[in-house]
Amino acid sequence: MLSVVLLAMLPSVPARAGDAPAFDLPRWKTGERVRLEDFAGKILVLDFFAYWCAPCEPASRELERGVQRYYSDRQGNPNGIPVQVVSVNLEQSLPERTEEFVNRTGSSFIVDDAAGRLLEQSGGVGIPFLVIIDGSGSRPGAPKFEVVYKHAGFEGLRMTRQIIDRIGGSSATSARTNLPSPAIRLPDEKADGPPLVQTIEADAELAWASDLVLTDSKLLYRQERGATEWDASFSYASFDEDYRPYALVDSLGTSEKLHEDRFGGELKLRQRVAERFTLLGTVGGYDGYPDYRRVWIANRYRQKYAHLQALPEPGYDEPDPKGWNASGGVRWEYLPTTGFLELKLGYAFDQTAPGYEDTNDLVNGYMLIRGRERLDTERLTLSSENVLTKRIRTLNTFAVSHVTDREVRYSYQGAVNLAAGERWIVRGYGGIATEQPRFDAYFFGVTLEYELIPNLLLSLTGRYYEDTGEVIDGLPFTSAGPPLKSWEAGGGVRYSWSRVSLKLYVAPFWTDYNRENGAAVEFTHLYADRNWVLAQLAGSLQF
Amino acid sequence: MRRYCFLVSLVTTVVGAGCTTVGVHEQRLVSKPNMQFSRRVVYTYSSKLMPQVQPGLETSGGAQASTCASCK
Numbered sequence: 001m002l003s004v005v006l007l008a009m010l011p012s013v014p015a016r017a018g019d020a021p022a023f024d025l026p027r028w029k030t031g032e033r034v035r036l037e038d039f040a041g042k043i044l045v046l047d048f049f050a051y052w053c054a055p056c057e058p059a060s061r062e063l064e065r066g067v068q069r070y071y072s073d074r075q076g077n078p079n080g081i082p083v084q085v086v087s088v089n090l091e092q093s094l095p096e097r098t099e100e101f102v103n104r105t106g107s108s109f110i111v112d113d114a115a116g117r118l119l120e121q122s123g124g125v126g127i128p129f130l131v132i133i134d135g136s137g138s139r140p141g142a143p144k145f146e147v148v149y150k151h152a153g154f155e156g157l158r159m160t161r162q163i164i165d166r167i168g169g170s171s172a173t174s175a176r177t178n179l180p181s182p183a184i185r186l187p188d189e190k191a192d193g194p195p196l197v198q199t200i201e202a203d204a205e206l207a208w209a210s211d212l213v214l215t216d217s218k219l220l221y222r223q224e225r226g227a228t229e230w231d232a233s234f235s236y237a238s239f240d241e242d243y244r245p246y247a248l249v250d251s252l253g254t255s256e257k258l259h260e261d262r263f264g265g266e267l268k269l270r271q272r273v274a275e276r277f278t279l280l281g282t283v284g285g286y287d288g289y290p291d292y293r294r295v296w297i298a299n300r301y302r303q304k305y306a307h308l309q310a311l312p313e314p315g316y317d318e319p320d321p322k323g324w325n326a327s328g329g330v331r332w333e334y335l336p337t338t339g340f341l342e343l344k345l346g347y348a349f350d351q352t353a354p355g356y357e358d359t360n361d362l363v364n365g366y367m368l369i370r371g372r373e374r375l376d377t378e379r380l381t382l383s384s385e386n387v388l389t390k391r392i393r394t395l396n397t398f399a400v401s402h403v404t405d406r407e408v409r410y411s412y413q414g415a416v417n418l419a420a421g422e423r424w425i426v427r428g429y430g431g432i433a434t435e436q437p438r439f440d441a442y443f444f445g446v447t448l449e450y451e452l453i454p455n456l457l458l459s460l461t462g463r464y465y466e467d468t469g470e471v472i473d474g475l476p477f478t479s480a481g482p483p484l485k486s487w488e489a490g491g492g493v494r495y496s497w498s499r500v501s502l503k504l505y506v507a508p509f510w511t512d513y514n515r516e517n518g519a520a521v522e523f524t525h526l527y528a529d530r531n532w533v534l535a536q537l538a539g540s541l542q543f
Numbered sequence: 544m545r546r547y548c549f550l551v552s553l554v555t556t557v558v559g560a561g562c563t564t565v566g567v568h569e570q571r572l573v574s575k576p577n578m579q580f581s582r583r584v585v586y587t588y589s590s591k592l593m594p595q596v597q598p599g600l601e602t603s604g605g606a607q608a609s610t611c612a613s614c615k
Binding site for chain 1: 564565566567568569570571572573574575576577578579580583584585586588590591592593594595596597598599600601
């Protein structure tokens with residue numbers, strides 16, 4: 001999906017008339033030489049592609065169907081000038097993959113540009129890259145080839161045909177600037193706009209321990225067309241817990257089986273507004289507990305305090321956790337196809353299940369103090385994605401967040417993907433987080449992926465996590481988590497076939513809390529060491 | 544120490560980024576779906592449940608990031 005976004009949002013080159021670069025390239029498979037001057041008297045459409053470029057496929061398919069065959073059937077453009085689409089293959093490795101690509105697109109005239117020299121001379125910085133050359137003015141001995149249009153990313157058949165149709169008219173070299181106003185709609189405008197890519201994704205995740213079962217599932221629909229991409233998702237999470245009071249004899253607590261649900265929804269929009277800038281926006285909301293620990297903690301407070309109805313305000317109140325969030329940002333492609341910078345600002349409102357504190361003094365007597373229910377969170381995220389070499393891609397993310405009544409949390413996550421070979425990929429990541437007065441966490445992991453057969457990948461993952469325990473507020477019966485160490489080792493399989501992809505990942509992991517300082521006494525069983533199993537199942541369908 | 548770690552990671556990022564541009568025709572390997580930092584669920588290894596257990600992972604922001612209900 002990211003490839004679609006990255007390549008589709010490549011910078012466009014302003015259309016301007018200019019001399020087309022001469023070329024002398026071998027025809028795909030046969031090696032027959034193909035030269036620019038072979039297209040004298042014609043309109044030449046160059047379609048630069050590589051089999052691994054996801055958005056190239058619909059572009060090449062559309063150009064073959066809607067330009068090559070369209071104008072062949074009509075014996076040229078409205079001015080009688082023949083049109084020829086030439087697909088320029090940039091990738092020489094794994095020719096069988098190129099063959100599969102060509103079989104899917106139906107491209108009929110293909111040349112090889114192994115070193116990418118013609119792409120470079122044409123000013124291409126990303127693919128799909130389209131160049132329309134007017135060779136109608138060429139005569140034997142007097143070549144005249146003018147570039148009337150070039151663009152990274154396919155803008156659709158409508159745009160392409162409009163440019164082609166005007167070549168050979170009264171002002172051939174200004175074909176792009178003489179486009180009809182948007183008010184003049186062509187009969188097939190909707191069908192011939194930029195390719196529409198729709199995706200449906202579904203995923204389900206489960207974490208299981210002897211006394212806890214957690215699930216989180218999401219269904220998402222995504223639509224991409226030209227400069228606009230949006231998605232809508234619905235999520236469901238469940239928490240099943242065998243609650244136990246902290247002591248065998250606890251007059252204020254009994255064992256219970258807990259079940260809670262959380263429902264959520266989210267809308268995301270990505271809108272390219274300039275050659276290298278894309279605006280990002282997200283809104284979302286949820287109704288229910290955000291995590292299993294709060295279900296447990298809230299139940300403890302309910303058992304302990306719900307019967308004390310006679311207490312003065314603010315006493316106990318049944319929790320009703322829910323929240324919403326919104327964020328906006330911008331993505332800047334500061335290096336064509338290889339350097340991206342993303343800045344996002346976000347706000348989240350959470351109505352939480354609050355904590356409680358007993359007080360008892362001579363003046364006021366016994367009182368139950370309810371903690372803050374409403375939390376505001378502001379968050380700033382800066383991330384940078386880079387292609388460092390032809391084998392290494394990195395992603396670095398810095399985040400600064402602030403929650404009501406707490407100190408600022410700083411976090412960093414770095415990831416590096418290394419193509420170690422044709423079939424091997426190493427994905428490494430790590431990160432740190434820190435918050436005053438005393439919370440530090442770090443983690444790292446590595447995943448090895450091996451392509452067993454085309455489209456079938458196996459993976460092995462190892463991860464480690466450690467923190468110093470959550471920020472403690474000094475309450476005698478705090479619910480803050482003690483210092484934690486956690487390990488994970490898992491394996492997965494992913495299969496992609498045509499437009500369908502499936503993934504299964506299973507990983508046992510272990511949590512080891514350090515409770516030497518006696519923290520969170522009332523939540524001894526919540527913070528018990530556990531053997532977990534994590535399972536993820538995901539699928540996507542693109543159409 | 545923490546500031547030092549942030550500084551190192553920031554400098555590494557800045558130095559590592561943008562020193563060179565890899566040509567489009569050389570991007571075959573880095574353009575593989577599993578080489579990208581994809582938002583597609585089948586190509587990501589991140590977990591939505593893990594931040595509940597490991598609060599330092601904190602990806603969703605909001606009170607979800609705080610986990611501890613009574614912590615200040």
